[in-house]
Amino acid sequence: MTVGEQAHEQSSESTRTSATLPGPFGTRQLLRLDEALRLADSATGLAFSIYVGELEEPTREYAVTLHRQLTDPDDAVLIAVSPNQRVLEVVTGAEARKRIPDRDAKLAALSMVASFGGGDLAGGLVSGIDQLASRAGRA
């Protein structure tokens, strides 16, 4: 079971039981995110992950330390979003960077930020993953 599915299960349980939710996404949004992550990973061979929560200052360095905690950071792409700080950080590992140049990461970031500014976190993330995965190409 993927983390997305686990989170999804927790989410749907807590929707029934209490108002405190582990995440900001609804069931349908979680399913879409999970599928986007799965497709992106299987297509590119990279490991995409999404972090939504507070980022400590300086946000860039904190996002890089988060990225480093993944098992294979070189091939990992972390999309870290902090809605309170209105900050988006895209971190690509050493190998992933060769396939997703910083310029393309910036383009995907611009697209995501446009959605976030309109209040659409899940939609922005899905389109951002799509752009990054398309740029990375097939494994």
Add this chain to the structure above:
Amino acid sequence: MSVTNTVLFFVVIPAVIVLVVAGLAMIGGRGGADRRYRPGRQFDFSPVWYVSSGDRSTGTPAAALPAGTEPTAIESTNLGGGQPRPGATGGASDRW
């Protein structure tokens, strides 16, 4: 048209319509907890971290990171071996 009729048509009836519409709007706004993020509104969910396969993350996957926890990999002594060289990561930053 008498004064009473004039008042009825041009004051009372529009006022009733306005009140009904306003009441419906307030009832609709209160229904259910709105989980959707809106820019400017406080976002007080616990941090979540999604990866597509569970064994990619070194920690417990669903837990993500508790807010305010110091990441263990930050120390410079840990940078050797399998850790990427500092500055080897790329990406982009943006704000909205």
